[in-house]
Amino acid sequence: MTFFYHFGKYLLMLKGLVKRPEKYSIYWREIMVQMVSIGIGSVAIVAIVSIFLGAVTTVQTAYQFTSPLLSKSIIGTIITNSTILELAPTVTCLILAGKIGSNIASELGTMRISEQVDALEIMGVNSSAYLILPKIIACTVIIPLLIFISGFLCIYSGLLVGELTGVVSKQDFMNGSIEFFIPFTVFFAFVKTVTFGFIISSVSSYYGYYTEGGALEVGKSSTKAVVVCSVAILFADYVLALIML
Amino acid sequence: MIRIEHISKSFNGRSIIKDISATFETGKTSLIIGTSGSGKTVTLKTIVGLIQADGGNIFYDDINFTQLDIHGRKAIRQQIGMLFQGSALFDSMTVEENVIFPLNMFTNMTMKEKLNRVNFCLERVNLPNSNKLLPNELSGGMKKRVGIARAIVMNPKYLFCDEPNSGLDPKTSLVIDKLISDITKEYNITTVVNTHDMNSVMEIGNYILFLFNGEKRWEGTNKEILDSTDVELDNFIFASEFMKEMKAISHMEKKS
Numbered sequence: 090m091t092f093f094y095h096f097g098k099y100l101l102m103l104k105g106l107v108k109r110p111e112k113y114s115i116y117w118r119e120i121m122v123q124m125v126s127i128g129i130g131s132v133a134i135v136a137i138v139s140i141f142l143g144a145v146t147t148v149q150t151a152y153q154f155t156s157p158l159l160s161k162s163i164i165g166t167i168i169t170n171s172t173i174l175e176l177a178p179t180v181t182c183l184i185l186a187g188k189i190g191s192n193i194a195s196e197l198g199t200m201r202i203s204e205q206v207d208a209l210e211i212m213g214v215n216s217s218a219y220l221i222l223p224k225i226i227a228c229t230v231i232i233p234l235l236i237f238i239s240g241f242l243c244i245y246s247g248l249l250v251g252e253l254t255g256v257v258s259k260q261d262f263m264n265g266s267i268e269f270f271i272p273f274t275v276f277f278a279f280v281k282t283v284t285f286g287f288i289i290s291s292v293s294s295y296y297g298y299y300t301e302g303g304a305l306e307v308g309k310s311s312t313k314a315v316v317v318c319s320v321a322i323l324f325a326d327y328v329l330a331l332i333m334l
Numbered sequence: 335m336i337r338i339e340h341i342s343k344s345f346n347g348r349s350i351i352k353d354i355s356a357t358f359e360t361g362k363t364s365l366i367i368g369t370s371g372s373g374k375t376v377t378l379k380t381i382v383g384l385i386q387a388d389g390g391n392i393f394y395d396d397i398n399f400t401q402l403d404i405h406g407r408k409a410i411r412q413q414i415g416m417l418f419q420g421s422a423l424f425d426s427m428t429v430e431e432n433v434i435f436p437l438n439m440f441t442n443m444t445m446k447e448k449l450n451r452v453n454f455c456l457e458r459v460n461l462p463n464s465n466k467l468l469p470n471e472l473s474g475g476m477k478k479r480v481g482i483a484r485a486i487v488m489n490p491k492y493l494f495c496d497e498p499n500s501g502l503d504p505k506t507s508l509v510i511d512k513l514i515s516d517i518t519k520e521y522n523i524t525t526v527v528n529t530h531d532m533n534s535v536m537e538i539g540n541y542i543l544f545l546f547n548g549e550k551r552w553e554g555t556n557k558e559i560l561d562s563t564d565v566e567l568d569n570f571i572f573a574s575e576f577m578k579e580m581k582a583i584s585h586m587e588k589k590s
Contacts, residue, residue, distance in 0.1 A: 112438070112439055115438055115439055199425075200424075203420055203425075204420060204422040207384055208422040210384060210411070211382060211411055211415075211416045211494075212440075213408040213440065214439060
C-alpha cells in the first residue's frame with residue numbers, strides 16, 4: 090500500500106510540473122544554473138570512476154582469457170560493448186544517483202523545513218515546478234553528456250592499461266572494438282541515460298520536496314532518495330533491455 | 335480587510351483550531367496571541383492558504399478565498415507579503431537577489447527600476463549597502479528585516495508575520511515591531527502578526543485575538559487587554575510570579 094501511495098503522489102507531483110511557467114526567462118536561467126551545477130560538479134567523480142572501471146575491467150578480462158586460441162582483440166570487443174551497454178550508463182548512473190540524488194533531496198528537504206518552499210507558494214510561485222522542473226530538464230540533458238564522457242574515458246583507459254600492462258596491444262584492442270561494434274548500442278545507451286537522468290532527478294526531488302520534520306528527516310529523505318533511485322535505475326535497466334534488445 | 339468565519343482544522347483526527355472568527359482591519363496591526371501549541375501558526379497558515387481549512391470561510395476584501403480555484407488564489411497571493419518565523423530567505427541568493435525575486439517573477443520592470451525598488455525597500459528596513467551579503471552572513475534581526483523587505487517589495491495589500499520576534503533580543507524585537515507597525519500605517523495594509531511576545535502586544539496590538547487550545551478565547555485592543563477578566567488570558571500575560579505581584583500592586587494602587 091505504501092508503494093502505491095508514494096507512486097500516486099509521485100505521479101501527481103509530475104502532473105503539477107506541467108503547467109505554464111510564471112516567467113520563461115526565470116525558468117531558463119534556473120535550468121542553466123542546474124546544468125552547470127550538476128554537470129561541472131559531477132565531471133570529476135564520473136572521470137575517476139570511469140577510468141578505474143575501464144582499467145580494472147581490461148585487467149580482469151585479460152586474466153580470464155588465458156587460452157592461446159583466443160584472439161587478444163576480443164578484450165577490446167568486450168570492454169567496448171560492456172562499457173556502452175552497461176558500465177557507462179548503468180554503473181555511472183548508480184554513482185550519480187548517490188551524488189546528484191542526495192544533493193537534490195537534501196537541498197529541497199532543507200528548503201521545505203526552513204519554509205523556503207512556503208515562501209515561494211506565498212509569492213504565488215508554483216514551487217514544485219520552479220524547484221523541480223529545471224532539475225529534471227538539466228539532468229536529462231546533462232547526464233547523457235556525462236555518460237558520453239564516461240564511456241570515452243572507460244574505453245580509453247582500458248586501451249591504455251592494456252598497452253601499459255602488456256595484456257593487449259593498442260592495435261588489437263582497437264581492432265576488437267571496431268570489428269564487433271553495433272551502432273544501435275549507442276542509441277540504446279542514450280535512451281538508458283535519458284531515462285536514468287529522469288529517474289535520478291524526479292525521484293530525489295520527490296523525496297526532498299515532501300520532507301516533513303527537521304534535520305533528521307532531511308537526512309532520511311536523502312538516504313531514501315538514493316536507495317529508491319538505485320533500485321529504480323536497476324529495474325528500468327532490466328525493462329529497457331527486455332524491450333529494446 | 336481580512337475576515338475569517340468559523341474556520342477549523344484537524345490533523346489526524348486531532349482538532350487544532352476550532353470555529354475561529356475574526357476581522358483584521360486595513361491599516362491596523364492585528365495580533366494573534368497564545369501559548370505555544372495554541373494554534374497560532376496553523377491559523378495564520380490557514381488564512382494564507384498554506385493549510386487547507388476543514389471548514390469555514392476566509393474573505394480578502396469580500397473575495398471568498400476558500401472558494402477560489404488555483405488561479406484565483408495565485409492572484410490573491412501576489413498581493414500577500416509574508417515574514418516567516420525563520421525568515422525563509424533563499425540560502426543560495428544574496429540579499430538583493432532575495433528581495434528582487436518576486437519582481438523578477440511577476441513584473442516586467444527594467445533592471446534599473448527593479449534595483450531602485452530593492453534599494454528603496456532595503457533602506458526602508460534600515461539595511462542599506464547590504465545587497466551583496468548572503469543570508470548566512472546576516473544576524474537574526476537583519477534576516478528578519480530582509481524578510482520584511484522581500485515581503486513589501488511588491489507593495490502588498492496584506493502582510494503576515496509569523497513570530498517576527500522569535501530568537502531576537504528585546505531591543506531588536508522593538509525595532510522589528512515598530513517597523514511592521516510603521517509599514518502597516520504608511521502603506522495602509524492589513525497586517526496580521528503571530529506572536530507570544532507581550533512587548534509586541536502592548537506596543538503594536540491595534541487588535542488582539544487570543545487563542546487558547548485552538549479556540550478563540552478573547553479579542554480586543556492593547557488598551558483593553560490589561561483589564562481583561564479572562565483567567566487564561568491573565569495567566570498568559572502575567573505568567574511569572576513577579577508579573578502577578580506587579581499586577582496585584584497595580585490593582586491595590588488603583589483602589590487606594
